[in-house]
Amino acid sequence: MTAAKEAAARRVHAAADDLIALSHRIHAHPELAFEEHLASRWVAEALSEAGFEVRHGYCGLPTAVEATIGTGPTHIAICAEYDALPDIGHACGHNIIAAAAVGAGIALAPWADELGLTVRVLGTPAEEGSGGKVLMLEKGAFDGVHAAMMVHPAAVEMAAMPGLAVTQFDVTYEGKAAHAGAYPELGINAADAMTLAQVGIGLLRQQTTASDRIHGIVTQAGSAANVIPETSRGHWIVRSNSLDTLQPLSARVHRCFEAGALATGCDLSTTPVGPDYADLRPDRGLLDLWVTNATALGRRFPDLPSSVAGAATDMGNVSHVVPTIHPMLGLDCAPAVNHQPEFTAACVTRAADRAVLDGATGMAWTAIDVALAAESETAQRVSP
Secondary structure, rough: OOOOHHHHHHHHHHHHHHHHHHHHHHHOOOOOOOOOOHHHHHHHHHHHHOOOOEEEEEEHHHOOOOEEHHHHHHHHEEEOOOOOOOOOOOOOOOOHHHHHHHHHEEEEEEEEHHHEEEEEEEEOOOOOOOHHHHHHHHHHOOOOOOOOEEEEEEOOOOOOOOEEEEEEEEEEEEEEEOOOOOOOHOOHHHHHHHHHHHHHHHHHHHOOOOEEEEEEEEEEOOOOOOOOOOOOEEEEEEEEEEEHHHHHHHHHHHHHHHHHHHHOOOOOEEEEEOOOOOOOOOOOHHHHHHHHHHHHHHOHHHOOOOOOOOOOOHHHHHHHHOEOOOOOOEEEOOOOOOOOHHHHHHOOOOOHHHHHHHHHHHHHHHHHHHHHOOOOHHHHOOOO
């Protein structure tokens, strides 16, 4: 192990209590997308104390953070997420992600210039559906970055998450209210329109690929059983292997909603929710470095079935323009999995705390490997 890696590991060990406390504090105060005022402030404060130059409200997003240290030619971006889910809090473990990112930054801070690094820890809000990284990418947050990385908790260890492309939208049907017992013939039933669309989607699933996903919720479908529902609303998500296959699948789903409107006579409107997420494309070279470093930390990668799929991340959009990794850190909590209340509880266990420290150390080591490889490449170019 290089001296830089040993020093980075010592820095994480020295900061362990503070990093775990940060993870637990964020977990105890769950905040939804673009409302992460406490979490983003805590992340910014921790990095400022470590010597980073910090900008809060980065890219015009009030809960986005940019923290920079070093002036080297190799630019590394380490992403922190900290938004939670409605009702079930940190059931995706973003508290672990944020604390690990801060830890990696702290580990690299004293030696960034010596390693030829510019280290940027980016606090990226609203991963759960609203695409904070996509907005930041569009505003230049990842310009000039040579490698982007983050870690994410899961039930089991995975070197790379099989991330799908995703689009999501709100649906509204407008019909006409009427007395359901006395004058039902005068009504136009918006709840029926939503039901017909759901039946169409159910039948459509037979003609989709095994990895395609179509799912949603009805958020409004009437308020009294004796009134024909005038309005119905829903929120829907469509997933596919890539942006290229997502577009035609999404078009077919929209036609199911059009069929509901046509059959009932309702007016239909659909509204996109957040930007589309691209499929995740991990960089093979970076991934090999991560696996080597994670293995050295004692983490093990079990053989998983090839059918594991379905998740998505706005880190996918970053991976299309910057070499990226997004490894999953196992919490040994199966059968509890992401987006379950049981997983919320798993994200403040000893295994979760270890994931914070291993994630921080593993990312720091991977950044050091990138820096050393860049230095070697430069030396080869200038040698006589």
